[in-house]
Amino acid sequence: MTAAELLDSLxxxxxxxxxxxxxxxxxxxxxxxxxxxxxxxxETLSTGRVCYWSRSRKSLWRKGETSGQVQxxxxxxxDCDNDCLLLLVDQKGxxxxxxxxxxxxxxxxxxxxxxxxEVVVDPAKLYGA
Amino acid sequence: MTAAELLDSLxxxxxxxxxxxxxxxxxxxxxxxxxxxxxxxxETLSTGRVCYWSRSRKSLWRKGETSGQVQxxxxxxxDCDNDCLLLLVDQKGxxxxxxxxxxxxxxxxxxxxxxxxEVVVDPAKLYGA
Numbered sequence: 001m002t003a004a005e006l007l008d009s010l011x012x013x014x015x016x017x018x019x020x021x022x023x024x025x026x027x028x029x030x031x032x033x034x035x036x037x038x039x040x041x042x043e044t045l046s047t048g049r050v051c052y053w054s055r056s057r058k059s060l061w062r063k064g065e066t067s068g069q070v071q072x073x074x075x076x077x078x079d080c081d082n083d084c085l086l087l088l089v090d091q092k093g094x095x096x097x098x099x100x101x102x103x104x105x106x107x108x109x110x111x112x113x114x115x116x117x118e119v120v121v122d123p124a125k126l127y128g129a
Numbered sequence: 130m131t132a133a134e135l136l137d138s139l140x141x142x143x144x145x146x147x148x149x150x151x152x153x154x155x156x157x158x159x160x161x162x163x164x165x166x167x168x169x170x171x172e173t174l175s176t177g178r179v180c181y182w183s184r185s186r187k188s189l190w191r192k193g194e195t196s197g198q199v200q201x202x203x204x205x206x207x208d209c210d211n212d213c214l215l216l217l218v219d220q221k222g223x224x225x226x227x228x229x230x231x232x233x234x235x236x237x238x239x240x241x242x243x244x245x246x247e248v249v250v251d252p253a254k255l256y257g258a
Contacts, residue, residue: 001242002240003237003240006237006242019162021159021162023159027157028156028158028159029157030150030152033148033150033162033208033213045237075236075237075238076236076237077233077234077235077236078237079162079232079233079235080225080226080232080234084233086159096209097209100209103210104206104207104213104215105206106135106206106208106209107204107206108132108135108174108205108207109204111132113132113134
């Protein structure tokens with residue numbers, strides 16, 4: 001199958017979106033989950049820089065455009081139902097807008113919600129507050 | 130914050146669902162993405178065995194109930210927006226209904242869609258065909 005045929009077989013939800021998991025290609029760290037539409041997928045594959053769809057801003061979201069924390073695409077994978085993407089990426093700096101390396105920094109441990117990762121970059125520096 | 134307060138702050142979509150990424154706790158392999166409602170979350174946390182919501186069957190989906198390929202919960206994590214879950218699990222056997230270890234076995238390489246993982250368990254054996 002060609003890549004184009006695979007992309008044409010993707011299953012988007014009623015908003016035209018598909019969830020995309022970003023995973024650091026070498027460490028295996030799960031960085032974030034975001035959403036893509038077909039235009040975001042096409043741009044990501046053609047540029048090699050990950051572009052999502054921002055559901056809040058309702059526009060293409062070129063990850064790192066403001067913060068500099070870009071994701072270079074290493075490999076684009078599709079799941080068995082064609083309704084979820086796994087992006088192996090090389091994350092520059094931090095993936096999370098809180099300045100943490102990844103977005104999954106709250107864990108349930110012993111009945112409590114614990115913060116398990118430190119802020120490594122001041123968000124004010126990322127977004128020029 | 131208590132675990133209960135964290136769970137009450139989760140953001141579900143208009144169908145009452147939240148996406149959940151399952152990751153093998155020790156290897157870091159991303160196994161699958163599925164969906165949970167509040168009942169599936171509560172059952173997963175109380176039993177330590179992962180239970181999703183099946184969107185196709187519209188019922189609780191106790192992963193491995195038919196196939197035996199259960200997921201034991203190792204840690205339950207929530208992302209910065211409270212709208213995605215990361216489940217660290219210990220996957221018995223294979224996660225994918227195709228008999229592959231994980232669901233993300235199709236990759237775009239050199240303009241082609243390539244199958245990059247082998248079937249390790251015959252699906253007929255998993256589902257008693």
